[in-house]
Amino acid sequence: MLNSWSTALVGNPNTGKTSLFNSLTRSYAYVGNWTGVTVEKKVGMLRNHAAQLIDLPGIYSLQPMSRDEGVAVHYLLHDQPNVILNVVDASQLERNLFLTIQLLEYGAPTLIALNMNDVAEGRGIYIKSELLGSRLGVPVYKVNARRDQGIPALLDDLTPDGMLAKPPSTFRLDYGECVEAAIQRLEALLPAIAHIPSRWLALQYLENNNTIHEWVQQYAEIEPAVERLYEETEQHLQAAGTALHLPQHIRTVRTAYIKQIVAESLSHTAPAKPNLTDRIDNIVTNRWLGIPIFIAVMYFMFKVTFEWIGSPLSDLLDGFFGGAFTDWTSSLLDTVGASAFTHALIQEGIIAGVGGVLVFVPQIFILFLFISFVEDSGYMARVTIVMDRLMEAVGLNGKAFIPFVIGFGCSVPGIMAARTIEQPRERLVTTLLVPFMSCSARLSVYALFAGVFFEQHQAFVVLSLYLLGIVLTLILAKVFSLSFMKEEQTVFVVELPPYRMPQWRTLFRSTWEKGKGFVRKAGTFILGGSVLIWLLSYAGPDGFGVAMNESYLAKLGGVLAPLFVPLGFGTWQAGAALVTGFMAKEIVVSTMNIIYHAPDAAMLEAQIAHAFTPLTAYAFCAFVLLYVPCLATVGIIRREVASWKWTLFSMSYALVVAYLVALLIRFGGMLLGFA
């Protein structure tokens, strides 16, 4: 019973849900997928090991508008949480309680965690939590998730025993004679779902909840009767002059009730001080300074990641893999009497391939740390405002900027973040374009080439590649929106949470959540890929241990090499690296390490300096930036757009764009006099 006992964490966006999750659990037990939809499901074990805590996406109501919100409703409909833990923002009590009421009507045992009391008190709002609890008929706990205040009491009551001891919720609002009659008739008509009160189903139907309407449509025999009932009730309300439509009436009843309990349980004092958020916003969202500040923030992020902190750490790690670690494994292999084959496999295949990618871990984690900081501090939401005008000009939405920024870390979470965009076409275009945002894996390729050819201007060269991706994205967004997005109305309403200093615990945890995929990939995909590539380079038509130029890898790369001649990198080595790079873009680096027999970065850099010129190196980097998204990204695009046609389109148009751009760079550069 213990392990199947589940608590669902539900609340509006920006209420400190993640902070609360982190203070209630020690770590994510696992991250999986929801049934039917492909949103990440985060499950953690409570600190007292009493139950699982399931983190649902932030929602304003149970009427889903975006895919993200659909998940929560889907969960309530198809799974059965034992307990609901509803996070409520004390500074926005009235708005938060709309969701609370819908949850209470759902009937599962519910607890309310009242968070953000410090923000509320800063505004002179004080909440009598006992009174609020007694009005709603459920316990209310004042917590400060960021400071771990009030958490022990909440944890104690979240145990199965603690919850079973509480009387079941009996919350019930009276929606007036006409609607109540309709509810009763609906309850009789609608098919029963074991764990869901029929009253909740009826109410959600009357509220025009899409998910429930879709569910009713499965039952062809009852649908007409149910629909008629809906229309009759609505006509009744209109005739009586009560409301224009049913959802409005239901909302009015709830508003009246909420206003009443809020009035009872709030007390006001004078606000403490002019708030910090205002002062920061005066600067960062200033009409003139907004965009320059955003660009400066990005530049600072790259400076730190690539020059100030990331690169020195990467160099240290590289020295370790190429030096001490190689010597150490070499002597270990000698002692156990390993064959020459094993020797070569481990040193030239695995250490060169996997080590070559692992050296970029510091840079990638620093980049993710920055992105988490920007997200958690509240600045990311402002960026959508600052950038919306530009995005609107190309037919997108300021909200698409968040997936793009996350795409700098990795395309996979970037594409998943596109779910918050309400309109399907805008979401599709955003999904197709996220791969052009240069991800951290591609960074390892630039870092390698920039280190060889542009040592003095690394940050600038890398930034220019990022900008190349951004500019192309904007151009293509315009093309796409003109060609297949004409009819759709866009929605741009963004909540701007108050600025908060992100908590280190949350930052580190989300950085790790984002970055661990990279480390895991190094241990699985890249390990396997490196072994395979090494074998292909070790074996040839004439047997094993052939010269590199006679290997299968050389043959494979050689087939493609002529295609790349116009781009200036028509060598079999480049061809082989690009083919294998489809598995994961950092494999381009692994492959080069293996091909050039380079145990460490210094050796590799020397080899590369022979094979490329600065101009072809830049064209190669641009090609790596743009050509086909990696395998993992193609997988997530397929799942998100649910269409092979669009998935294949995303791969092929990228390849065409990459080729054209690299060609343009090479010939443009030659015209400008770069050799």
Add this chain to the structure above:
Amino acid sequence: MTSHIQSPCTCKSLGHLKPGEAAYITSLARLSSAVSHRLLDLGVTIGTLVKVKRCSLLGGPLMLEANGQLFGLRKVEATLIEVDVC
């Protein structure tokens, strides 16, 4: 047909307010249902007092405040919202 006494309020569109000005919403009827749904999610509906905090360059989104909550809305949509300035 006005039942109330002559009020000092004037009807305007939210998009025409200047930064620092505040007004009560009187109609959201001209908005698309998706936008008004989102506004409702934020607790913004008829009768809500909305303050314009900031405008962006070139007709970009407005930064608004209602019930102590900041949010962004495009100028085009703000222009469709009718308000009463008091």
